[in-house]
Amino acid sequence: MASPTLVVEPWDVPSQRQAVAVLRGAVERSEVSHAWALVGPADVGQEAATRWLAAALNCGAMLPPCGGCDICRRCLRGAYPALREFAPTGAMYRVDEVREQWLRTAFHTPSEGTWKVLRIAHADRMNEAAANAFLKGLEEPPPRTVWVLEVTDPDELPDTILSRCRVVRFSGWGADELDAEARRLGLDDATERALAVRAAMGSPRALRRLALPQGRDDLRAHRSIPSRLRDEGPAFALTAARALDDEVKRRTAALRAEGRAEIETVAERSGDELPRGVAKQMTERLARREREVRVVTLHAALDDLLGWLRDCLLVGAGGDPAAAVNADAAELLRRDAEALGPRRLLRACDLVLATRDDLELNVQQGLALEALLLQLSALMLDQTAETPSG
Ligand SMILES: [Zn+2]
Numbered sequence: 001m002a003s004p005t006l007v008v009e010p011w012d013v014p015s016q017r018q019a020v021a022v023l024r025g026a027v028e029r030s031e032v033s034h035a036w037a038l039v040g041p042a043d044v045g046q047e048a049a050t051r052w053l054a055a056a057l058n059c060g061a062m063l064p065p066c067g068g069c070d071i072c073r074r075c076l077r078g079a080y081p082a083l084r085e086f087a088p089t090g091a092m093y094r095v096d097e098v099r100e101q102w103l104r105t106a107f108h109t110p111s112e113g114t115w116k117v118l119r120i121a122h123a124d125r126m127n128e129a130a131a132n133a134f135l136k137g138l139e140e141p142p143p144r145t146v147w148v149l150e151v152t153d154p155d156e157l158p159d160t161i162l163s164r165c166r167v168v169r170f171s172g173w174g175a176d177e178l179d180a181e182a183r184r185l186g187l188d189d190a191t192e193r194a195l196a197v198r199a200a201m202g203s204p205r206a207l208r209r210l211a212l213p214q215g216r217d218d219l220r221a222h223r224s225i226p227s228r229l230r231d232e233g234p235a236f237a238l239t240a241a242r243a244l245d246d247e248v249k250r251r252t253a254a255l256r257a258e259g260r261a262e263i264e265t266v267a268e269r270s271g272d273e274l275p276r277g278v279a280k281q282m283t284e285r286l287a288r289r290e291r292e293v294r295v296v297t298l299h300a301a302l303d304d305l306l307g308w309l310r311d312c313l314l315v316g317a318g319g320d321p322a323a324a325v326n327a328d329a330a331e332l333l334r335r336d337a338e339a340l341g342p343r344r345l346l347r348a349c350d351l352v353l354a355t356r357d358d359l360e361l362n363v364q365q366g367l368a369l370e371a372l373l374l375q376l377s378a379l380m381l382d383q384t385a386e387t388p389s390g
Helices: 017-028 046-058 070-077 095-106 128-139 175-184 190-200 204-210 213-223 225-232 234-269 276-316 327-360 365-381
Strands: 035-039 083-086 116-120 145-151 166-169
Touching: 017 046, 017 166, 035 046, 046 070, 046 083, 046 116, 046 145, 083 095, 095 116, 095 128, 175 190, 175 204, 190 204, 190 213, 190 327, 204 213, 204 276, 213 225, 213 276, 225 234, 225 276, 225 327, 225 365, 234 276, 234 365, 276 327, 276 365, 327 365
Parallel strands: 035 145, 035 166, 083 116, 116 145
Antiparallel strands: none
């Protein structure tokens, strides 16, 4: 999320020069496609790019958008009437969300703004009925309306939709950009910064977590799960599940406090009388973000664990520990690699990946994690799974 700085460079979207050049060029040549698919890993700058697109199309100043006027600032905050952002309320978008929210907004004149920009986060999470309903809106585009679909996995989106969009590729951040960002976030210690940059694996969102001491403590806790399961047995599976649950609670509590403060600020600005519709909308948005944070936190934890298991495979196969994500813990890597062996490590990776997929659906997250950790524990202690090889 962009920080509310006062002086901004137009189209300031770190690490996405090519993608931004495409969007910016389209605006400056007045060749704005009515539908875009921003394809790439989640949250690497799509939000900022889309908000700049809305600013560029609506800013009263000449091109490029000034970034500093009231319209630009509200676009960049995601708080401009002609810019609407949608995220799934459940695991998938439902057809009624598409009809009653997206399409209604698309065919409705906003209270302010000349160009509507409709940002669809996780657009690859439409079920078939939702995709069919959306296709109608794409086939008969209302004037001055731009759809921006964020797509992580293009295979999950019907060709009929993708073929009607102009595709722009977004990529993960490079190590240099992540390193610069980590410095900006105040991570001065070179060893800790190197760990954060490697473990972020191209994701600025992951880096923001890892730039905090708590984030790296969490990472260290996640990667110690295999050895502790081995040493402490199934009892640790439940301890680890509780710790993950606490981690989620910690993050959602922070978000909730932030959201409440935001609602209060808006109420103050409107003279203490927040219209009921606005309050409801903000509360719903907060609930959506909480759900998202819960999934993102658990995904991050499983990614840390997966990164560790992969490192063990690498080291076990004779690879250089210095090339591992967890290069700072070479000794523990060697120990886990030797104790577990490749077959058990691969099986553990499969279990983690399957749970990662389950979390996307609306399964009971706490139970899914507990089940995973118990399965891992059984695997770690199963002497028949693999005889440790030297
Ligand atoms: Zn402006």
